[in-house]
Amino acid sequence: MAYVVERKPLTLAERLYLPQIFAGLRITLKHLFAPNVTLQYPEERPVIPPGYRGVPTLVRDPQGREKCVSCQLCEFVCPPKAIRITPGSVPADQPDRLHIEKAPQAFEIDMLRCIYCGLCQEVCPEEAIFLQNQYSLSGYTRAEMVNDKARLYELGGTLPDQHYKWDKKKIAAEHGNTH
Amino acid sequence: MNALYQYWLNLPLVLQMVIKGLAVIGFMFPIGGACSLIERKVSAWMQGRHGPNRAIPFWIAWVPIIGPLLQRLGVFHLMADGGKMFFKEDPIPGHVNKFYFVLAPIVAMIPALTTVSVVPFGAYVDTAGQLVPLILADVDVGLLAVFAVSSLGVYALILAGWASNSKYPFLGGVRASAQLISYELSMTLSILPVFLWVNAPGGSGTLSLFAVVQAQSGPWHAWSGLWFIFTMPVAALIFLVSLFAETNRLPFDMAEGEADLVGGFHTEYGSLKWGLFFVAEYSHMLIGSGVFVLLFLGGWNPLPWLPLATFADWLGLAGNSLVVGALSMVIFLSKVLFFVFLFMWVRWTVPRFRYDQVMKLGWQKLLPLAIGNLIFYALVIAWVQVKN
Numbered sequence: 001m002a003y004v005v006e007r008k009p010l011t012l013a014e015r016l017y018l019p020q021i022f023a024g025l026r027i028t029l030k031h032l033f034a035p036n037v038t039l040q041y042p043e044e045r046p047v048i049p050p051g052y053r054g055v056p057t058l059v060r061d062p063q064g065r066e067k068c069v070s071c072q073l074c075e076f077v078c079p080p081k082a083i084r085i086t087p088g089s090v091p092a093d094q095p096d097r098l099h100i101e102k103a104p105q106a107f108e109i110d111m112l113r114c115i116y117c118g119l120c121q122e123v124c125p126e127e128a129i130f131l132q133n134q135y136s137l138s139g140y141t142r143a144e145m146v147n148d149k150a151r152l153y154e155l156g157g158t159l160p161d162q163h164y165k166w167d168k169k170k171i172a173a174e175h176g177n178t179h
Numbered sequence: 180m181n182a183l184y185q186y187w188l189n190l191p192l193v194l195q196m197v198i199k200g201l202a203v204i205g206f207m208f209p210i211g212g213a214c215s216l217i218e219r220k221v222s223a224w225m226q227g228r229h230g231p232n233r234a235i236p237f238w239i240a241w242v243p244i245i246g247p248l249l250q251r252l253g254v255f256h257l258m259a260d261g262g263k264m265f266f267k268e269d270p271i272p273g274h275v276n277k278f279y280f281v282l283a284p285i286v287a288m289i290p291a292l293t294t295v296s297v298v299p300f301g302a303y304v305d306t307a308g309q310l311v312p313l314i315l316a317d318v319d320v321g322l323l324a325v326f327a328v329s330s331l332g333v334y335a336l337i338l339a340g341w342a343s344n345s346k347y348p349f350l351g352g353v354r355a356s357a358q359l360i361s362y363e364l365s366m367t368l369s370i371l372p373v374f375l376w377v378n379a380p381g382g383s384g385t386l387s388l389f390a391v392v393q394a395q396s397g398p399w400h401a402w403s404g405l406w407f408i409f410t411m412p413v414a415a416l417i418f419l420v421s422l423f424a425e426t427n428r429l430p431f432d433m434a435e436g437e438a439d440l441v442g443g444f445h446t447e448y449g450s451l452k453w454g455l456f457f458v459a460e461y462s463h464m465l466i467g468s469g470v471f472v473l474l475f476l477g478g479w480n481p482l483p484w485l486p487l488a489t490f491a492d493w494l495g496l497a498g499n500s501l502v503v504g505a506l507s508m509v510i511f512l513s514k515v516l517f518f519v520f521l522f523m524w525v526r527w528t529v530p531r532f533r534y535d536q537v538m539k540l541g542w543q544k545l546l547p548l549a550i551g552n553l554i555f556y557a558l559v560i561a562w563v564q565v566k567n
Contacts, residue, residue: 018416024528028225032524037227 053118053131056109057156058149064158065094067128070102074120074129082113083120099170107149111137130159199315203295211461214519216257221523231256267450272343275447279342284448284455287335290328291462297324298469299389300511302479303504304488310396312389313504321387322374325470326367329425332463333359336427336434336444339456343447351443354534355434358424361541362431366421368549369414372556373407373474379564388470392478396486404484408475413552415475417545422467424541427460428522430529433537468518469511476514479507 013019039046048054061067070087088105090097097103120129134155139145147155187195216231223230231253239246239255249255271277297320301313318324333356340352377394378384397403408415424431435443445456472478481490487510491503532540 021525021529025524028524028528031227032221032224034227036224036229038229040229040232 048133048135052133052135053116055111055134055137055147055155056114056116056118056120056129056131056152057134058107058128058152059130059156059159060153061161061164062158065097066103066153067126067161068104068107069100069126069128070104071125073123073125077119077123079117079119080113080115082110082115084108084110096170097166099173100166104149107152109147109152111145111147112142126165127159127161127163130156132156196315200296203300203315204292207292207295207462207465208458210465211458212257212261214461214464215260215457216253217519218523219256220253221520222527225524225527234259261454264451264454269450269452272345272447274344276342276344279338280447281452283335283339283342284452284459286338287332287456287459288462290331290335291459291466293328294325294466295462297321297388298466299392299473299478300469301504301508302389302392302487303500303507304491305500310393310488312392313508314389317387317389319385319387321385321389322370322391322470322474323386325388325466326363329463329466330359330363332459335456335459339444339448343444345447347441348444348446351434351436351440351446354436354440355427355444358427358431358433358537358541361538362421362424362545365417365541365545365549366425368546368553369417369421370474371553372411372414372560375557375560376407376410388473388478392473392480395477396480396488397484398486398489399484401484404486406475406477406480406483409483411475411552411556413548414556415471417549417552418471418475420540420545422471423522423525424537426463426467426522428464429526430532431537432531433534436531438531464519464522465515468515468522471518472511472514479511481510 058066058068070085072085072087075083075085084106085104085108086106087102090100090103092098116131118131121131132155137145190198220230229251232251234253234255235246235250236255239249271280296315297318299312299314299317302310303313305311336355336359337352340348340350340355343349373391374386377391391407394403395406397405402410423429427434433443435445437443440446445453448456477483480486487503487507491506494506496502496506
C-alpha cells in the first residue's frame with residue numbers, strides 16, 4: 001500500500017546549514033586523531049581468519065609420514081587442471097606404510113592455473129591436501145610458479161590427524177579383518 | 180653584520196626590490212609544495228590512513244631518531260612529488276591550441292605570485308617606536324590590488340578549458356568562469372564594512388591591509404582591540420565562503436569535479452604544467468588565507484586586545500626589531516597555516532555542491548546577505564560617528 005512519507009519543513013538551523021557543517025567538522029576532527037586503521041603491509045601482516053583458502057599444500061601426519069596415496073581425485077576434480085600427479089609405489093624405507101598401494105612420485109600444482117576453489121581439499125579422502133594461510137606468492141618465471149612435491153610439503157607442514165586410517169587398516173588386517 | 184646592512188642599503192632600489200621579491204617567491208613556492216604534502220597527510224589521517232610515509236634518502240635513514248620520524252611524516256615525498264613533475268614527459272595533445280595551452284599555466288602562476296607583493300606578512304617596531312610592515316609594496320590600493328590581480332586567475336582556467344579543445348576541460352572552464360565571477364561580488368561586498376570602519380571620515384582614505392591590522396591593534400578594552408571577526412562575524416563568514424569558492428576548493432571545486440568532469444580544466448595537462456596549476460591553487464589559498472587573517476583575525480597580533488608591540492614588550496624584545504619581525508611572521512604564518520588546514524578539514528567534511536546549488540548560494544543567498552550586511556554596518560558606523 002502506498003503511503004506518504006511525512007517530510008517536515010526544515011528548521012532554521014537546518015536551512016542555515018552551518019550547524020550541520022560544524023557537526024561534520026567535529027566528526028572529521030575526531031577521525032583526524034583516531035588511530036589509523038590501515039596496515040603497514042609488508043611490515044605488518046593481517047591476521048588470517050580460520051577457514052581461509054590460501055595456497056593449496058600437502059600435509060604430513062603427526063608422525064611425519066606422507067598422507068597422500070596418489071588416488072588422483074584432486075587431479076580429476078581440479079576445475080582449471082592445475083594439479084598433475086605422477087603415481088608411484090611407496091618407498092621401501094617406510095615399512096609401516098608398505099601396505100598402502102601407491103604414493104605420489106611427483107606432485108605438481110601450477111599456481112598460475114589454480115583458482116583457490118578448494119575442491120581438491122574437499123575431495124581428498126586422505127585429508128592430505130589443504131588450502132592454508134599463505135596468500136602471497138610471486139616469482140620471476142612460469143616454472144617458479146609451479147609448486148613441486150618438496151615445495152608443497154614445505155608449505156604444508158604437519159597437521160593433526162584424527163583417524164590414522166592406514167594404521168587401523170594394518171591392525172585390522174593383522175587380526176584377520178580385511179576391512 | 181652592520182657592514183652587510185650598509186651594503187644592502189647602498190644597493191639600487193630596483194635590485195633591492197627584485198631580491199626581496201625573489202626571496203618571497205622562493206619562500207612561497209616551497210610552502211605551496213608543502214601544502215600539497217600536508218593535504219595528502221591530513222586527508223590520510225582524516226580517513227584513518229597513514230598517508231605517504233615511505234620515501235627516504237639513504238643517508239638520512241642513518242640519522243637515528245630524526246630520520247625515521249621525517250620518513251613517517253612523509254617529508255621526502257614532497258621532493259619525490261616535485262621532482263617527478265620536473266622530469267616527466269610533458270606531452271601536448273595534438274588537438275589543442277598550442278599557444279593558449281602553454282600560456283594557461285603561466286597565466287595561472289602570474290597573478291598567484293603577484294598578489295604577494297601587496298600583502299604584508301609581518302611587522303616590526305623601528306627605532307622611533309613606529310610599527311613598520313614587512314611588505315614588498317606598501318601601497319594604498321592594497322586590497323583592491325589583491326582582488327584585481329587575483330581575479331585574473333580565472334583567465335588561466337578559462338584559457339586552459341578552451342585551449343584544450345575537448346569537452347570536459349571546456350565544461351570545467353565554463354563552470355570556473357561562472358562560479359568565480361558570481362562569488363567575487365559577494366566577496367568584495369563583504370569586506371566593504373571593514374574598510375568603512377577603518378576609514379573614518381576626515382582622515383585620508385586607504386585600502387592598505389596594514390591599516391586594517393593597525394585598526395585591530397588597540398589596547399585592552401578598546402573597541403579597536405577587537406578583531407573584526409568578532410565585530411563583523413557575518414562579513415567574515417561571507418568572505419570565508421567566497422574564499423572557498425574563489426580558490427576552487429571543495430565544496431566548490433566545480434571547475435575540477437573529478438567525479439563528473441574527469442578533471443575539469445586540467446584534464447589534458449600533464450607533468451609540470453599540471454603542477455603549475457596546483458602550485459597556483461595553493462598560492463591562492465595561502466594569499467586568500469593571509470588576506471582573511473589580516474582583515475578579520477588581527478594579522479600578526481597574537482591575541483585580541485594584545486597588539487604585537489605590547490606582546491614584544493612583555494617578552495622584553497622591545498628594541499630588537501629583527502626578532503620582533505620574525506616573531507610577527509611566525510604568528511601571522513601560523514594563523515595562515517591554520518586556515519590552510521581549515522581548507523583541508525572542510526574538504527573532507529562537506530560534499531561537493533551541485534552546480535545549480537553553487538549558483539543559487541552565490542546569487543540568491545550570499546549576495547543579498549552581503550548587501551544587507553553592508554547596509555547594516557553603514558548605518559551602525561554612521562550612528563557611531565554621529566554619537567562621537
